[in-house]
Structure formats: structure tokens, C-alpha cells
Amino acid sequence: MPSTPILLKISGLSKSFADQKVLTDFELSIQDGEFFTLLGPSGCGKTTILRIIAGFEQADAGCIELDQQDITLLKAENRPINTVFQSYALFPHMTVFDNVAFGLKMAKVNSAEIKQRVNEVLEMVQLQDLAQRKPQQLSGGQQQRVAIARAVVNRPKLLLLDESLSALDYKLRQQMQIELKRLQRKLGISFVYVTHDQEEALSMSDRIMVMNKGEVQQIGTPRDIYENPANLFVARFIGEINQFDASVIQRIDEDHIEVAVEGADWVVKTQYPLHAGDKVHILLRPEDLRVTNVEQSQGKVHMLGNIVDRNYKGKTLDSYIRLPSGNEVVASEFFDEDDPDFDYSINQNVAIQWVTGWEVVLPYEGQL
Amino acid sequence: MKKMIKGFQFWSIGLASSWLSLFVLVPSILIVIISFLSTDVEHFARLPLTFSAYGKVFDPLFLVVLGNSLKMALMATLICLLIGYPFAFLITQLPQKLRGLMMFLMILPFWTNSLVRIYAISFFLGKKGLINQSLQWFGLIDQPLNLLYSQFAIVYGLSYLLLPFMVMPLYNALEKLDHSLLEAAKDLGANSFQRFVRVTIPMTMPGIVAGCLMVLLPAMGMFYVADLLGGGKNLLLGNVIRTQFIQTRDWPYGSALSVVMIVLLSLMLWGYLKSSRSVNRKGGLGDSDF
Numbered sequence: 307m308p309s310t311p312i313l314l315k316i317s318g319l320s321k322s323f324a325d326q327k328v329l330t331d332f333e334l335s336i337q338d339g340e341f342f343t344l345l346g347p348s349g350c351g352k353t354t355i356l357r358i359i360a361g362f363e364q365a366d367a368g369c370i371e372l373d374q375q376d377i378t379l380l381k382a383e384n385r386p387i388n389t390v391f392q393s394y395a396l397f398p399h400m401t402v403f404d405n406v407a408f409g410l411k412m413a414k415v416n417s418a419e420i421k422q423r424v425n426e427v428l429e430m431v432q433l434q435d436l437a438q439r440k441p442q443q444l445s446g447g448q449q450q451r452v453a454i455a456r457a458v459v460n461r462p463k464l465l466l467l468d469e470s471l472s473a474l475d476y477k478l479r480q481q482m483q484i485e486l487k488r489l490q491r492k493l494g495i496s497f498v499y500v501t502h503d504q505e506e507a508l509s510m511s512d513r514i515m516v517m518n519k520g521e522v523q524q525i526g527t528p529r530d531i532y533e534n535p536a537n538l539f540v541a542r543f544i545g546e547i548n549q550f551d552a553s554v555i556q557r558i559d560e561d562h563i564e565v566a567v568e569g570a571d572w573v574v575k576t577q578y579p580l581h582a583g584d585k586v587h588i589l590l591r592p593e594d595l596r597v598t599n600v601e602q603s604q605g606k607v608h609m610l611g612n613i614v615d616r617n618y619k620g621k622t623l624d625s626y627i628r629l630p631s632g633n634e635v636v637a638s639e640f641f642d643e644d645d646p647d648f649d650y651s652i653n654q655n656v657a658i659q660w661v662t663g664w665e666v667v668l669p670y671e672g673q674l
Numbered sequence: 675m676k677k678m679i680k681g682f683q684f685w686s687i688g689l690a691s692s693w694l695s696l697f698v699l700v701p702s703i704l705i706v707i708i709s710f711l712s713t714d715v716e717h718f719a720r721l722p723l724t725f726s727a728y729g730k731v732f733d734p735l736f737l738v739v740l741g742n743s744l745k746m747a748l749m750a751t752l753i754c755l756l757i758g759y760p761f762a763f764l765i766t767q768l769p770q771k772l773r774g775l776m777m778f779l780m781i782l783p784f785w786t787n788s789l790v791r792i793y794a795i796s797f798f799l800g801k802k803g804l805i806n807q808s809l810q811w812f813g814l815i816d817q818p819l820n821l822l823y824s825q826f827a828i829v830y831g832l833s834y835l836l837l838p839f840m841v842m843p844l845y846n847a848l849e850k851l852d853h854s855l856l857e858a859a860k861d862l863g864a865n866s867f868q869r870f871v872r873v874t875i876p877m878t879m880p881g882i883v884a885g886c887l888m889v890l891l892p893a894m895g896m897f898y899v900a901d902l903l904g905g906g907k908n909l910l911l912g913n914v915i916r917t918q919f920i921q922t923r924d925w926p927y928g929s930a931l932s933v934v935m936i937v938l939l940s941l942m943l944w945g946y947l948k949s950s951r952s953v954n955r956k957g958g959l960g961d962s963d964f
Contacts, residue, residue: 362857382860395858399876408872409862460862 310337313496314359314464319368321354328354329520332368336464336498337513341490343499345507346517347543352500356466359498360389373463383412388457389466392473394449396441402428402452403437409460427459430489447478454486458493465490467499471506483510504544508532516540532591538671541589548595548635550588551670554580563667568609568629576667585670592638594664597625597650603657611635613654625650627658702936709929718925727930736914736931743911746825747893750832751840754889755882757833758840765841766848777845780838788835792902795831796822799903823905831899832889839888847881848874887946891939911935 312335319332328351336342344352357363359370361382370378377385388409396405403424410420428434431451441449450470457465471479471486487510490497501507507514508528516523516531516539523543524536535541538549552565552572562573563580567588574588600610614634615626625637637658650656709727711719730736765776783791798804799821806818821827851874859869875882897912904910915935918928 360861362860382857383863383865387861389858389861391854391858393852393854395852395854397855397858397873408859408864412863412868456858456862 310339312336313338313373314498315371316355316359317369317371319355319358319370320366321351321358321363322366327520329365332520332522334515334522336496339494339496340512341487341497341499341510343501343507343511343514344517345501345504345514345543346523348502349519350517351520352502352517353468356389356468356498356500359464360387360466361385386460386463387466388460388462388464389468390450390453390457390470392469394441394453394470394473396449396452396456398441401438401440402433402444405441405452406456406459408456413460423459424455427455430492431455446474447482450474450482451485454489458489458495462495465495465497467497469501470499472501472503479506486510508544516543518543533666535589535666535668538587538589538668541666541668546592546636546638547666548590548592550590550633550635552586552588554582554584554586556582562662565667568631568633570607570609572607573662574665574667575663578667578669580667580669587668587670589666589668590635590660590664592624592636593622594660595635595637596659596661597627597637597639598657598659600655600657603659606659608657608659610655610657613650613652613656616650616652625656627656705929705932708925709933711926713924713926718923719929724926727924727926728934730927731930731934739909739914740911742825743894743909746829746832746908746910747890749829750836750893751886751889753829753833754837754840755886758837758844758885759882762841762844762848765845766851773849777842780841784838789898789902791835792831792899795827795834796902799827799830822903823907825904825908827903828900828908828910831903832893832896835896835899836889836893839892840885843881843884843888844878845881847878847884851877883946887942891942894935894939 314334314336316332316334319329319334320327321329332351332355334355344355346352354363358365361377361380365378368378369376372386397408400408406424406427407420410423415423425434425437428437431454433448433451433455436444436448441452444452450473453470467486471482474482483506486497499507499510508531511528513525514528514531515525518539524531524540526534531540532544535544535547541547541549550567552567555564555566555571557563557580558573561575561577563576564571564573565586565588566572572588576586578586580586598608609629611627611629613625614628617624617626619638620641622638622640625639626634627637628634635658708719710723710725712722712724712726713719765773768776800806801818801820801822803821805821806815809815810818855873855877856869859873864872894910895912895915897910897916900908900910900913911931915928915931918924918931922928
């Protein structure tokens with residue numbers, strides 16, 4: 307999307323706490339109107355980035371531009387950016403209305419306009435009836451909505467959300483994910499969302515940045531990141547994945563190589579410049595593996611294994627299969643009631659296959 | 675085991691309540707009874723029952739003392755608040771390890787008898803005291819100032835003695851202040867002054883009220899401070915009561931004054947509890963915060 311203008315541009319950012327380097331020469335560009343997620347395990351530096359964007363922390367070096375204006379040295383209270391805090395941080399001594407009106411009062415907006423804008427936003431988050439309540443009289447989900455209303459009423463150029471759904475229970479979280487995404491589309495404000503929950507990131511984001519230990523691992527659309535992880539960390543962090551160590555036998559053509567995996571020769575798709583003898587990782591999502599009876603797999607490339615566990619999940623059935631090499635893989639298949647062979651028993655010998663092109667091939671990163 | 679806990683509960687609660695009954699409840703009841711008795715030259719207190727002691731409470735002379743006493747106590751409270759709030763705030767800004775040490779250092783002088791420290795203040799404020807001597811040495815004044823034996827000296831002494839009682843509840847309230855609320859206010863465009871007025875003060879109001887009461891209530895009764903620093907000219911409520919018991923020997927009058935003082939202070943406490951409950955409803959601060 308090169309046509310969309312860049313809203314926020316971070317360049318050369320470095321930050322350390324005490325002697326611990328959290329970020330080094332960090333770069334980030336956020337487009338106008340996109341839902342951008344910073345995803346990574348706790349301690350990867352994602353919250354630090356958010357706090358630097360908000361202005362709560364000063365970077366040691368680097369530059370932050372918002373709408374082509376340098377805001378690196380601008381105080382948090384003067385940045386046209388608002389934050390939805392992880393703990394919501396609602397003012398307990400004020401009503402819902404006063405909480406939402408706080409930013410507008412600080413901006414010296416006249417009271418008639420404050421009233422109108424606050425009511426508008428409260429209506430949008432469906433809290434207009436609770437405007438005179440105190441935050442602690444609200445449920446977690448309602449508090450969350452107040453926190454969002456309090457931020458968006460100021461019409462910020464950028465909205466930051468710090469693990470804002472993590473305090474909610476599973477069902478409510480799913481519901482809020484949908485609401486948040488709708489709200490973002492409606493408002494057209496760029497959201498920067500910080501989370502360690504990959505499912506959340508995949509379902510809400512336009513683009514995701516996966517981080518680990520202060521380093522950017524990959525930036526891309528959810529689909530990109532899920533289907534074409536750039537490295538082992540991303541592959542493992544996003545969703546479940548099976549990993550095979552393989553070695554290249556020969557290159558077949560520009561797009562394909564032949565590899566030895568678990569004692570069989572497979573053709574896989576890759577554009578990495580690999581040569582015979584190179585070690586590679588072959589990665590497969592559980593839903594991309596097909597489990598069949600041994601007889602059915604005759605004449606096709608396959609690997610054999612024993613079922614060690616079956617995990618019924620309603621929609622899908624997960625089979626845990628141990629291979630002769632000791633490697634244990636998981637295959638996830640949609641339930642098919644009409645297939646008499648579908649239900650395998652524990653210890654049964656089965657064959658595993660996949661469709662060429664569904665695998666992810668990565669250069670060898672060492673035994674992790 | 676259960677029996678042992680039961681036994682422990684019985685003895686510990688029993689001991690505490692009998693102690694309180696013997697040394698607080700019984701004397702208080704005696705005071706109330708005596709306040710309704712009459713007096714003569716031979717007896718501290720005697721029958722018949724009368725309201726005459728309470729009549730004397732509305733003596734204009736006493737009302738002046740009450741007004742003065744309240745004024746000095748309020749001034750001491752205000753001074754303690756103005757010193758105590760920034761002080762408590764600064765302590766909360768220190769690393770965790772140093773906070774305890776600072777609080778300890780603040781309380782440390784209070785292990786010396788307060789009477790001794792008030793004597794020390796009287797030397798400090800006297801004509802040949804440190805303040806006057808240094809002011810003269812710098813050539814700022816020719817004649818020593820009359821600092822001692824004034825309302826100023828009493829307020830000074832009260833503020834000095836009662837400062838920790840202000841700092842402790844304030845420190846408690848400030849330490850519990852949720853830092854993310856200040857960040858939220860900052861995020862919403864509040865500058866440091868607005869953050870202080872709109873978030874810090876309302877959120878620490880229970881601590882402010884508690885601290886003010888902890889200073890105001892005892893300040894009314896500290897007669898020895900008025901004795902040593904006020905030179906007998908400036909009286910606190912406590913002085914009048916003390917005089918009735920020890921010098922004038924009008925026990926019913928002294929008791930009536932005590933009852934009036936207790937009622938006044940109870941009213942203030944009641945007002946505090948009521949306000950703290952409303953803050954509780956508003957601010958989500960529990961009673962444990964005080």
C-alpha cells in the first residue's frame with residue numbers, strides 16, 4: 307500500500323533501562339488509518355515503543371515524526387495521541403461522563419460542545435445510560451469501553467492500546483475484538499495495538515509487527531505472517547506449527563527443491579538459494595498435514611508414525627503422532643462424520659502427507 | 675488447637691477491652707458524672723446535681739479562649755499540611771528502600787520526651803536563642819525579637835510536635851496513588867498543575883482529612899506547649915481544663931469543659947467518617963487506606 311500516506315515514522319530509536327538495552331536503532335512506519343499491532347512475548351520491548359510514542363518515556367536516541375512533524379521532544383500532554391491503558395486507568399473520583407470529558411476540558415473546549423461530543427461518543431460505545439455512574443460501578447467490559455471513549459473523544463491522530471483486552475474474560479475479549487475493529491473502521495483513526503496474544507493480533511490487525519528481544523522479526527499482514535513466517539521465531543510464535551529438520555538433496559527448478567525429511571524424499575517449494583547438502587527447516591501447520599491409513603498412502607510420498615494421543619476439539623480433531631525419529635507432530639483435521647476411517651485409535655500406525663507448496667521452508671537456524 | 679486459639683482470642687481481646695474500660699471508659703463516665711455535680715470549698719465535687727457547670731461554658735471569657743485555641747490549632751494544622759504534603763510526596767519519590775528509612779528518621783526525634791523538646795524550642799526561640807542571635811549577627815535586627823511567649827511560639831511548637839501525624843496518613847495516601855491515573859491525565863492533555871489539582875489532590879483527600887484531624891484534635895489539648903511557649907498569656911483549651919482541676923479546683927467546670935471538648939472532637943470525627951464514606955463511594959478507597 308504505497309499510496310497511503312505515512313502517519314507515524316520512527317527512525318533510529320534506541321532505549322535502555324539501567325544497563326539493559328531494550329531497543330536499538332528501531333524503525334517503524336505506520337500508515338494513516340491502519341490497525342497496526344505490535345506482537346511479541348512479554349519483555350520484547352513492545353510496551354516501551356508504545357510508551358515512547360505516547361511520550362511517557364524519552365528515547366535515548368532517534369526521531370519520531372507524526373504527520374511530518376517532529377514530536378520527539380513534545381511532552382505527552384501536548385501530543386495529539388491518546389492511550390487506552392491496560393488497567394484502563396479510569397479516574398475513580400469522576401463519573402463516566404467526567405472521565406470522558408476530561409481531555410476536552412483540558413483542551414478548553416466549551417461546555418456545550420463537550421456535552422455534545424461526550425454524549426456522541428458514549429452513544430457510540432453504548433454507555434449513554436451509564437454516564438452518571440462511577441467507573442467502579444461498571445463491569446470490566448463497560449470500563450473498557452469508557453477507556454476507549456475517553457481516548458477517542460479527543461479525536462487523536464493516533465490511538466494507542468496497551469494490551470487493552472487482556473483483563474477481560476475469553477468471551478468478552480472476542481466480542482470486544484470485533485467491536486474494536488468496527489470502531490476503528492468507523493473512526494478511521496490509526497490504532498497501534500500492543501499484545502502478546504497472537505490470535506487477537508491475527509483477527510484485528512491490518513498489519514502486524516512481530517518482535518522478540520527488541521528486534522523486529524517480521525512485518526506483514528496477518529495472512530503473510532501466518533502463511534509465510536520469516537523465521538523460526540515467528541513461525542512458532544504465531545499459531546501451532548510442526549517442525550522438521552531436513553537436508554537438501556538437489557534443486558529441481560527455480561521454485562522447487564528435493565529434500566530428505568524423516569527418511570523420505572519430498573519435493574518442496576522455495577525460492578531461497580539453497581544447494582545440495584544444505585540443512586533446512588520444513589514447517590507445516592497442523593491443519594496442512596493429512597493423516598491417512600497406511601494402505602491408502604501406498605505409491606505416494608509419506609512418512610509413517612504412531613498415534614500417541616487424540617484430542618477432540620469440537621470442530622476439529624487433533625492427532626498427536628510420533629515419528630520413528632522421535633519427533634512428535636500434531637495434525638488437525640476437520641471432523642468428517644461420513645468417513646469411517648476418520649477415527650484412529652491410539653498406537654495405530656498411520657501415514658502423514660501434505661500438498662507440495664503448503665509447507666514453509668526456512669534456512670537452518672540451528673537446533674533450538 | 676482450636677481451643678487454644680479460642681483461649682488466645684478470649685485473653686487478648688479480654689485484656690484489651692478491660693484495659694480500655696478501666697482507663698478510658700470508666701474515667702470518661704466519671705467525667706460526665708462530675709460535670710453534672712456542684713462544688714464547694716471542702717469538696718472537689720458534691721451533690722446536688724446541677725447544670726451550672728455547663729452554664730459557665732458559655733462564659734464569654736471562655737469562648738474567647740476556645741476561639742483562640744481553635745485558631746492556633748487550625749494554624750498549626752495548616753502549617754503541618756503545607757509542610758507535610760510536599761514532604762510526604764518527596765518521600766514517595768524515593769526508591770523503596772529509602773522510604774522506610776526516611777519515615778524512621780522523621781519519627782526518631784519523637785522518642786525523646788515531647789516536654790524536653792518543647793523546652794529546647796523555648797531556648798531556640800528565646801531572646802538569646804539561635805534565631806535572634808543569628809539575625810543579630812547578620813545585622814538584620816538591632817533588638818532581639820519577642821518570639822517566645824506568643825501565639826507564634828505556640829503554633830510553632832504544635833506544628834513541630836504534630837508534623838509526623840500529618841505526614842503519616844499523607845504518605846500512606848500518596849504511596850497508594852495509582853501512577854497510571856497520572857499518566858492517563860497526562861495523556862489527556864493535563865499539565866503538571868492540572869494533574870495535581872484534578873487527580874492527586876482528590877485521590878489523596880482521605881489522607882489529607884485524616885492528617886488534618888490527627889493534628890487538629892490533639893493540638894487543642896496540648897496545654898504544656900501553651901505553658902512553656904505561650905508564657906501563660908495564650909491559652910489552649912487544654913490549659914483551661916487543667917487549671918480547673920489543679921488550681922481552681924472546680925472539678926465540675928473542668929469536667930463540663932472536657933465533655934464539651936470531647937463532643938466537639940467527636941463531631942469532627944463523625945464529619946470525617948461521613949466525608950470519607952462519601953469519598954469511598956466516589957473514589958473507591960476503602961477504610962483500610964486511612
